[in-house]
Structure formats: structure tokens, C-alpha cells
Amino acid sequence: MTIKITGAxxxxxxxxxxxxxxxxxLEFExxxxxxxxxxxxxxxLRDKHPFGxxxxxxxxxxxxxxxxxxxxxxxxxxKSSLAPTDPQKLGILEQFLSIEYSYFNPPFSSLVDEKVFKPLFGRGDPDPVKVVELTKKADDVLDVYEKLLVGKDYLTGEYSIADIIHLPYLHYAIQVDYDLGDRPNVKRWWKNISEKPSWKKVITQG
Ligand SMILES: N[C@@H](CCC(=O)N[C@@H](CS)C(=O)NCC(=O)O)C(=O)O
Structure with a gap:
């Protein structure tokens, strides 16, 4: 069994x-x-990814x-515990995967694009007005996360792929001075997930 990932x-x-x-x-190339x-x-486009x-x-x-x-x-x-098979636990996991895709990813990916990838790929300097707007939208999302994380170390209660999918954009945002603010539950969650050896390996090898 050989896993090949085309990626960067x-x-x-x-x-x-x-x-x-x-x-x-798992080993991979x-x-x-x-x-x-x-x-x-x-x-x-034909052989790998139709959207390029x-x-x-x-x-x-x-x-x-x-x-x-x-x-x-x-x-x-x-059959990893990172995604439970119990229907009720799976429902909660899917809920958080959908929350990430629907509410977290849009402002955070746009903010990181504006502040990191736009200058990196020569598309110009970050637009300060857009940065303020996107930061406000990102803050609003984390205000909800602060409530969702009350009494919990991880989103579903147990470490899962729902936590892992948040790592890259939150990491890049923090790298460019995004402030987690006065949100103790979000900060505890971020510490729990960003200090995992798997993520440390990704950011030190990247
Ligand atoms: N929804 C897709 C997004 C894929 C995506 O946009 N990948 C970026 C890198 S993170 C890319 O390929 N960018 C190159 C481009 O847009 O030309 C996924 O989760 O895989």
C-alpha cells in the first residue's frame, strides 16, 4: 500500500x-x-484535479x-478514534466539520489570503480595510466558538478531525498577529491542538 499525496x-x-x-x-510520499x-x-486537470x-x-x-x-x-x-463510528458521536463530529466549513473557513481563509498569500504570491499588499473587516468577521466566529468550547478540551469533547481541520488557517492567522483575544476556552483549545506532535511535525517540516 503506497499513499501518494500531491501537495505542498x-x-x-x-x-x-x-x-x-x-x-x-501512515507512511506517504x-x-x-x-x-x-x-x-x-x-x-x-485531466489526471489529478479538475479544479487545478x-x-x-x-x-x-x-x-x-x-x-x-x-x-x-x-x-x-x-478505523481511527479521530472519527467515531457511534451514530450520535458521528453526528456531533459532522456538525463541527460543517461549522468549520460554513462559518470558520470563509473569514479565516480570506484573512490569511489577504495577509499572507497575497503578498507572498505577488498579488499586492494587504488591503488594510479588508483586513479590519475580515478580522471582525473572524472575531465574531470565535465568539461563538468560545461558547461551544465551554467545559471542553476539544470541539466534540474528544480530539478528532474536527479539531485538526482548524489548525492550518488558525496557525497562519496567529503568525500574522491575529489575536485570540479574551477567550479562555478558545485559548485552551488552541493550546491543546497546536501542541500535538503531529502538528509540530508539519510546521517544522514545512
Ligand atoms: N476545498 C479544497 C481547496 C483546495 C485549494 O484551494 N488548495 C489550494 C492550496 S491550500 C490550491 O491548490 N491553490 C492553488 C491555486 O488556487 O491555484 C480542499 O480542501 O482541498
């Missing part, structure tokens, strides 16, 4: 997949594209893209 260690979506691979103790332009080649993105998983010919789908596949295949 600085890419947020790749980082969440690689964190899960480390958690599961990382095939890093030379540049983002190569993701738009006719061959790449990373990451892509290929395991002995079985191929899927979309980081969240890849993660679900990996934990389900390994």
Missing part, C-alpha cells in the same frame, strides 16, 4: 491531510508541484481530492 507543505489544505497521516502513523501554474496544465488544486491522494490507483474528503477517507479506513 506550506499549503493549508495539504497540511491538514499530512497532520492526519502523522496522527495515523509527497509529490510537490514545482509551482501553482503547473496545477492548471491540461494533464494535471492541491491536495490529491492516490493510494494504489484509488484517487480522491478535497482535503476534508481525504481526511474522512483516511480515518474511516484506519
Amino acid at each position: 507543505l506550506k499549503s493549508t489544505c495539504t497540511q491538514r491531510v499530512v497532520t492526519v497521516l502523522h496522527e495515523l502513523g 509527497l509529490d510537490q508541484p514545482t509551482n501553482f501554474a503547473s496545477l492548471k496544465s491540461p494533464e494535471y 488544486r492541491i491536495p490529491v491522494l492516490n493510494e494504489d490507483g484509488y484517487q480522491i481530492f478535497e482535503s476534508r474528503a481525504i481526511i474522512r477517507y483516511l480515518v474511516s479506513k484506519q
Whole structure:
């Protein structure tokens, strides 16, 4: 069994997949594209990802893209406690996966894009007005997380893929001075998840 990941260690979506691979103790090969332009080649669009993105998983010919789908596949295949099978626990997990995708990811990915990737990829300087707007939206989301995390170390109560999918964007945001503010529950959660060896390995190798 050979797992190949087409991705880049600085890419947020790749980082969440690689964190899960480390958690599961699975060996993998990382095939890093030379540049983002190569993701738009006719061959790449045909053979790897029709939207021209990373990451892509290929395991002995079985191929899927979309980081969240890849993660679900990996934990389900390994029967990992990072995704419970009990229907009620699974329902809660899915709830938090949906919360991340619907409410957390839009402002945080836009904020990180504005402050990190826009200058990094030569698309210009961060727009200060946009940064203020996006920071406010991100803050509003974390105000809700503060309530969701009352009395809990992890989102579902137990460490899971719901926590892991938050790591990359929150990490990048904090790197560019996003302040978790006066939110003790969010801060406790962030400490719990960001100090895991799997994530430390991702950020030190990236
Ligand atoms: N929803 C997708 C998003 C994939 C995505 O946007 N990947 C970024 C890197 S994190 C990418 O490929 N960017 C290159 C581009 O947009 O050209 C996932 O979770 O895998």
C-alpha cells in the first residue's frame, strides 16, 4: 500500500491531510508541484484535479481530492478514534466539520489570503480595510466558538478531525498577529491542538 499525496507543505489544505497521516502513523510520499501554474496544465486537470488544486491522494490507483474528503477517507479506513463510528458521536463530529466549513473557513481563509498569500504570491499588499473587516468577521466566529468550547478540551469533547481541520488557517492567522483575544476556552483549545506532535511535525517540516 503506497499513499501518494500531491501537495505542498506550506499549503493549508495539504497540511491538514499530512497532520492526519502523522496522527495515523501512515507512511506517504509527497509529490510537490514545482509551482501553482503547473496545477492548471491540461494533464494535471485531466489526471489529478479538475479544479487545478492541491491536495490529491492516490493510494494504489484509488484517487480522491478535497482535503476534508481525504481526511474522512483516511480515518474511516484506519478505523481511527479521530472519527467515531457511534451514530450520535458521528453526528456531533459532522456538525463541527460543517461549522468549520460554513462559518470558520470563509473569514479565516480570506484573512490569511489577504495577509499572507497575497503578498507572498505577488498579488499586492494587504488591503488594510479588508483586513479590519475580515478580522471582525473572524472575531465574531470565535465568539461563538468560545461558547461551544465551554467545559471542553476539544470541539466534540474528544480530539478528532474536527479539531485538526482548524489548525492550518488558525496557525497562519496567529503568525500574522491575529489575536485570540479574551477567550479562555478558545485559548485552551488552541493550546491543546497546536501542541500535538503531529502538528509540530508539519510546521517544522514545512
Ligand atoms: N476545498 C479544497 C481547496 C483546495 C485549494 O484551494 N488548495 C489550494 C492550496 S491550500 C490550491 O491548490 N491553490 C492553488 C491555486 O488556487 O491555484 C480542499 O480542501 O482541498
